Amino acid sequence: MKKLRKKVYMTAGYNTVSLGTGRKEFHPKKPRPGLEEYIKEAGEGTLKQIGGGKNVDESVIGNFMAARFNKQANLPGFIPMIDKELEWKPATSVEGACGSGGLALTSGIRFVLAETADVVLTIGVEVQNTVKAIYGADILAGAGWYKERKQGHAYFFPGQFSNRAGAYFEKYGREKARKGFARWYKNAIENARLCPTAQEYHNNLDDLIAVGLSEPNPKAFTDHLNFFDCSKVSDGASSIAIVSEEGLGKIDIPKREAIEVIGWAQVERDITKQPTDLTELETIKKAANEAMQSAGITVDQLSTVETHDCFTIAGILAVEALGLAKPGEGADFVAAGHTARDGEIPFNTTGGLIGWGHPTGATGVHQAVTIWEQFTGKAGDAQININPDKPYGMTINMGGDDVTVVAIVFKRGE
Amino acid sequence: MNYEDRLENVTVLGAAGKMGSGILLLTAVEMADLSLQPENKSKVFVLNAMDVSNPGLAGLKDYLQVQIRKVAEKKTVLLRKLYEDREDLIENGEIIDQYVFDVIKLVRPVTKLEVAYDSTLIFEAISENPELKIKLLSKINENNPNSPWFFTNTSSVPINKLNKEAKLDGRIIGFHFYNPPAVQRLVELIAADNTHQDLIDFAHTYAKKLRKKIVPSNDFAGFIGNGHFMRDALHGISEVETLTKDMSFSEAVYMINKVSQDYLIRPMGIFQLVDYVGVDVCQYIMQVMNPYLTDENLHSPLLDQMIELNVKGGQYSNGSQKDGFLKYEKGRVVAVFDTEKKGYVPISDFKEKCDAKLGALPESFSPWKQVNFDRNKTNILNKYFDELKTMETPGTELAKKYLIRSNEIGLKLVSDKVANSTDDVNTVMLTGFYHAYGPINDYQK
DSSP, X not given: OOOOSSOEEEEEEEEOOOBSTTSTTOOTTSOOOOHHXXXXXXXXXXXXXXXXXXXXXXXXXXXXXXXXXXXXXOGGGGHHHHOGGGTTSOEEEEOBTBTHHHHHHHHHHHHHXXXXXXXXXXXXXXXXXXXXXXXXXXXXXXXXXXXXXXTSOSSHHHHHHHHHHHHHHHHHOHHHHHHHHHHHHHHHHHHHTTOTTSTTTTOOOSOHHHHHTOOOOTTTSOSSOOGGGBOOOOEEEEEEEEEEHHHHHHHTOOGGGSEEEEEEEEEEOOTTSOOSOTTOOHHHHHHHHHHXXXXXXXXXXXXXXXXXXXXXXXXXXXXXXTTSSOTTOHHHHHHTTTTSTTSSSOBOTTOHHHHTOOOGGGHHHHHHHHHHHHHTTOOGGGOOOOOTTSOEEEEEEEETTTTEEEEEEEEEOO | OOHHHHTSEEEEEXXXXXXXXXXXXXXXXXXXXXXXXXXXXXXXXXEEEEOSOHHHHHHHHHHHHHHHHHXXXXXXXXXXXXXXXXXXXXXXXXXXXXXXXXXXXXXXXXXXXXXXXXXXEEEEOOOSOHHHHHHHHXXXXXXXTTOOEEEEOOSSSOHHHHHHHTTOTTOEEEEEEOSSTTTOOEEEEEEOTTOOHHHHHHHHHHHHHTTOEEEEBOXXXXXXXHHHHHHHHHHHXXXXXXXXXXXXXXXXXXXXXXXXXXXXXXXSOHHXXXXXXXXXXXXXXXXXXXXXXXXXXXXXXXXXXXXXXXXXXXXXXXXXXXOSSEEEETTEEEEEEETTTTEEEEGGGTHHHXXXXXXXXXXXXXXXXXXXXXXXXXXXXXXXXXXXXXXXXXXXXXXXXXXXXXXXXXXXXXXXXXXXXXXXXXXXXXXXXXXXXXXXXXXXX
């Protein structure tokens, strides 16, 4: 990708609670906030920090399947509901399955680069607890190729990644892989306990490794993954402002309170084809490398990574895709604690998809918000130390089975 | 006749009742699963839901639809395999809908007994009336050319009596589900002296496929479950009678109900359980059991009095609780019946006073809901009962007496040879009554 012709920043992030099982306030039979409440809360959260809707030139909203979860399309129509000042201004909805949030970010970046906007309100949202998980699985299967649905597992995506886990077991050994999965789960929960909006914030299980090592039950679920290997069903929204240098001036936010987009990549794999190698996330690998290349950095300059761990195996494979461990050694790398918050390179410091939650269309935006919080010292109890020698952070957001991937490299504004 | 053939034509008698509808549901699901196997596709499976109540049968379909959907949602992984060749069914939702339809398709609600004349298996779940049971079973047996097998869900009538008086020649077995059958895992299995071995084997296979746990009971009226429950209830009633010397009837019922629920860490107090089963049903079961008992009198004038006053408990067809000893609002106990006032007295009138009289619960107390599903259940219970033993408040004294009596009842079921072992007694109370611990334990020592 060509060098960015203009500086692009992100600031004023906001996350709603990721609501679903595990949160004390969640009750499947009681009324809950709907799509519009989430959009409004997240949008207002950002607008309050940037002087309101009057400072926004354009908006973009990432969402995967409101059309089925909530019987609602035409989401740009909800933007003016957030703030009257957004009425009569442009708004766009983008979709790329669980990578929709990432696409919202790259859209916002493009609006700024195209110089059609200095301040872009960027929101991601998904409200999925409207149906039971077994029916939600049908809806989420839309992230795969519809012609593969019939042959797929009842829980389609857990089934896809269970196949990846199975291939990994066979090639590199089951026991060590499961140990890596369990450690990934433990890290996710421990990080989530430090973040009040996280779905697993209230999780108080004792022996997380033992829980993570629970044997999969193929009769009720998948062959190679247990429930703890999976992100949960979540309702939530995240929001962030994407701004130019001029835009920062307009909203009166100093560069130090923002993160700068240093490089990024958006990569697609053909959805009608099987992955070449189930033990590799090829698209993530390409996207991450391209993003680092465009940023002009190497992996050892990253302080932290927010990666798309919809399943533990996806976390392990991302570690390998980034080149932090050789193929087959990602599980050992994770099991050794290198991705824990006190490890070599902390991953998913507010819990990631397994710990913080996975409101599918919001996840990409949530990742950027976490990086913004960490680099501007706003992460509260979840704050990690950013090593000045490693001033970069990265987000990796994936839609489908390694199909639509967005990777972005950030550093603190200066 | 193999397992599938035996289940090709089945009749459930009393199918709209509380137990019958659950038995019907489980059997319908099992039959549908068989019918979906490729080798059975040419067979026609028929499940007659026979009941005399037309409104009951109408409600049955609603019940089935809701329950089958729940069953289907839990086993969608398997259903996707069963419907592999149906290219039109792609999503879980489509497969689940089809399965609900395929199960309901087997069920034929009818009010006429004659449908049972074609069946090879008859499930009897009518009221606990020995004469009526005998009458229906013999009528079917006389008119059915298939030498059908009879499963009876009786909880109190001896199987040998039904076998002999309906002239069934050993083609009967007691297959006693617990309420609600769709949820409770326990089945008490009671063979008559000459029940055919292949029938017993079939019963075991059928139970296994329904994922039920079988506890064999010997053929004594009431078997293990009611053998314990009825005597346990009579103990509660006699404690109430003692307490009424010093307090009102409602207060006494409230206190014993509280002791038997909270102090004993049980899912329900004893009077709530009597209401749940039905005051009239309890009276009836005692009447059925009593003639077979030589060394005790299983009878309660209080139950007779309640029924005379038309206070019967039991459940509405939607499963909600009718008022009995206690009055319920949205499932919560709000008042207690008073035999003198012939009406309900709100709990708020005496709760504080009665709780103070009972004294504090042991500090380590947690309610059944928390204890029963805890991985450290045994430790929690040990600690709790150790503490309870050291206390001498009226509440803990009543609880200790209750534990001792419950233990005695359990041991008597073994010495009377109703149960084959103390383990079997405990299993029945743990799985059929959802107790957190069996009646035969060391807690009362």
